[in-house]
Amino acid sequence: MASKRKDSNTEEKILSAARQVFIEKGFAGARMQDIADRAEINKAMLHYYFKNKEMLFEVIFRETAGKLFPHFEKLMESDLNFFDKIRSIVSSYIEMIIQNPYLPLFVMNEMNKNPQIGLKNFFEAQKPGFVKKFRESIEESVKNGIIQPINPIHLIMNIFSMCAFPFIAKPMISMLTGIEDEQFKNLMEQRKVLVAEFIIHSIKK
Amino acid sequence: MASKRKDSNTEEKILSAARQVFIEKGFAGARMQDIADRAEINKAMLHYYFKNKEMLFEVIFRETAGKLFPHFEKLMESDLNFFDKIRSIVSSYIEMIIQNPYLPLFVMNEMNKNPQIGLKNFFEAQKPGFVKKFRESIEESVKNGIIQPINPIHLIMNIFSMCAFPFIAKPMISMLTGIEDEQFKNLMEQRKVLVAEFIIHSIKK
DNA sequence: AAGTTTGTTAACCAAATGGTTAATTTTAAT
DNA sequence: ATTAAAATTAACCATTTGGTTAACAAACTT
Numbered sequence: 001m002a003s004k005r006k007d008s009n010t011e012e013k014i015l016s017a018a019r020q021v022f023i024e025k026g027f028a029g030a031r032m033q034d035i036a037d038r039a040e041i042n043k044a045m046l047h048y049y050f051k052n053k054e055m056l057f058e059v060i061f062r063e064t065a066g067k068l069f070p071h072f073e074k075l076m077e078s079d080l081n082f083f084d085k086i087r088s089i090v091s092s093y094i095e096m097i098i099q100n101p102y103l104p105l106f107v108m109n110e111m112n113k114n115p116q117i118g119l120k121n122f123f124e125a126q127k128p129g130f131v132k133k134f135r136e137s138i139e140e141s142v143k144n145g146i147i148q149p150i151n152p153i154h155l156i157m158n159i160f161s162m163c164a165f166p167f168i169a170k171p172m173i174s175m176l177t178g179i180e181d182e183q184f185k186n187l188m189e190q191r192k193v194l195v196a197e198f199i200i201h202s203i204k205k
Numbered sequence: 206m207a208s209k210r211k212d213s214n215t216e217e218k219i220l221s222a223a224r225q226v227f228i229e230k231g232f233a234g235a236r237m238q239d240i241a242d243r244a245e246i247n248k249a250m251l252h253y254y255f256k257n258k259e260m261l262f263e264v265i266f267r268e269t270a271g272k273l274f275p276h277f278e279k280l281m282e283s284d285l286n287f288f289d290k291i292r293s294i295v296s297s298y299i300e301m302i303i304q305n306p307y308l309p310l311f312v313m314n315e316m317n318k319n320p321q322i323g324l325k326n327f328f329e330a331q332k333p334g335f336v337k338k339f340r341e342s343i344e345e346s347v348k349n350g351i352i353q354p355i356n357p358i359h360l361i362m363n364i365f366s367m368c369a370f371p372f373i374a375k376p377m378i379s380m381l382t383g384i385e386d387e388q389f390k391n392l393m394e395q396r397k398v399l400v401a402e403f404i405i406h407s408i409k410k
Numbered sequence: 411a412a413g414t415t416t417g418t419t420a421a422c423c424a425a426a427t428g429g430t431t432a433a434t435t436t437t438a439a440t
Numbered sequence: 441a442t443t444a445a446a447a448t449t450a451a452c453c454a455t456t457t458g459g460t461t462a463a464c465a466a467a468c469t470t
Contacts, residue, residue, distance in 0.1 A: 010447075010448085025233065025318065026231065026233060026234075026314075026318065027234075028230065028231060028233040028234030029231075029232075029233030029234075029318065031426085031427070031428090032427075032428060032429085033426090033427075033428090041448080041449095042448060042449050042450080043428090043429085044429085044430080044431090044448075044449070044450085045447080045448065045449090046428095046429095047428085047429060047430080048446095048447075048448080052428075052429075053428065053429090102317075105313065105314060105317055107377070108310065108373050108374055108376075108377065109231075109310060109314050111376040111377055111380075112307075112310055112373075112375075112376055113230065113231065113234065115376045115379075115380075118376055118377065118380050119380065122380065128381065131381050131382060148406075151395075151399075153382065153384075153392065154392070154395070154396065154399055154403075157367070157370070157371050157374075157378070157396075158367050158400070158403060160370070160374070161366040161367045161369075161370035161371065161374075162362070162363050162366045162367065164366075164370060164374075165362070165365070165366035165369060165370040165373075166362050166366065168313050168317075168370075168373065169313055169362075169365070169366075169369075170317075171313075171316040171317055171320045171323055172312070172313065172316055172323065173362070174320075175316075175320075175323050175324065175327065176333065176336050177336060177358065179358075187358065187359070190356075190359070191359065191362075194356075194359055195363070198359075198363060198407050199407070201353075201406075201407045202403050202404070202406045202407035203406075215417080215418085236456085236457075236458090237457075237458060237459085238456090238457075238458090246418080246419095247418060247419050247420080248458090248459085249418075249419070249420085249459085249460080249461090250417080250418065250419090251458095251459095252458085252459060252460080253416095253417075253418080257458075257459075258457095258458065258459090
């Protein structure tokens, strides 16, 4: 019989429960008792493993925000042509959000409510250099005459907007169009190629 | 000297304070005492004018969500050509969000946390018919060979994504690029025409 | 002017909430 | 087997929070 410690693995259970509750309710709406209940442990254990609500939240936020820009830096450095880079980014980014549908809203919302959390838990640790690389790649493609002149910031905004926003707006979309979960997932699956081609068609010379 | 009642206009002060607090903190993070303090009135007055936190919130939510799709229905019925309709929608929509930068995140977030609030306070009252009109207009333009074939839902998603998402992601953008308030506002001003042309260029035959 | 309604306040209340304590059990070390 | 360290629990605590009450003040009605 496995030891109680390793068997129960309390810390994992807490993190799993905290992930659920924080992402579902947000920091302000999350209740420590709720987390304890879902982890099936005593509330005091939360404070035993993590000092307080803030600390527990920061672990979850950091882990979640860390998924936000996965391997883009490497991808931008790859020898794919510019259009294939866009195809690859769009497709993998939408797939990532399909796997974590609440991620964009959670991160954006908490960063708006408390911008410090971003600086503390995101900037220092894995300050993503992909924006610079992305920028350079766009500027180069403009110079080489592959794409129309465009401010890289706007192009980057456009790409991530079309990938992430539909997930943030899902309840609104569902309300306005009657689209339900299954159909929504199909649409998002379509967007993996659709958005990329939409962008490429718009900037191609 | 004006009467105390009309002079003080407590209800307006409450609504103004509630607007601030709810939009800043969200429903879960908002505190009734905070609203009372900002309105410079006794907390009991909140319950005198509005039954409870939920009721007060619903007034604010309804009023806020009401700004979300302003005059699009009329605009879609106008005799502008399809491309000018898109230019007009994008421009006026971004301008609306510049005037109410927290509106998209507030509405989307609260609808995610509690989808019922949308049905109760949005759907019934001003169920926007503009989606249907928009759809028809797109389908017509496709048939007339003005634009490339495209699923209207995706095009609508693309348009609103590029308009609204940058405001939702502002803290993230600011963190990744160092862009501050003034420069951000300039970028959004540019997007009024930029996004429209980006879309048109992408769907034009 | 008297009485009724409306508006406002201070004090209060019960429940919820984040957090702590002290005792107990389990596990690991000797 | 003994002991020290780590994990867990029940009970408790102080503060916050949404909400109420009862008394009072101002404003209309007649």
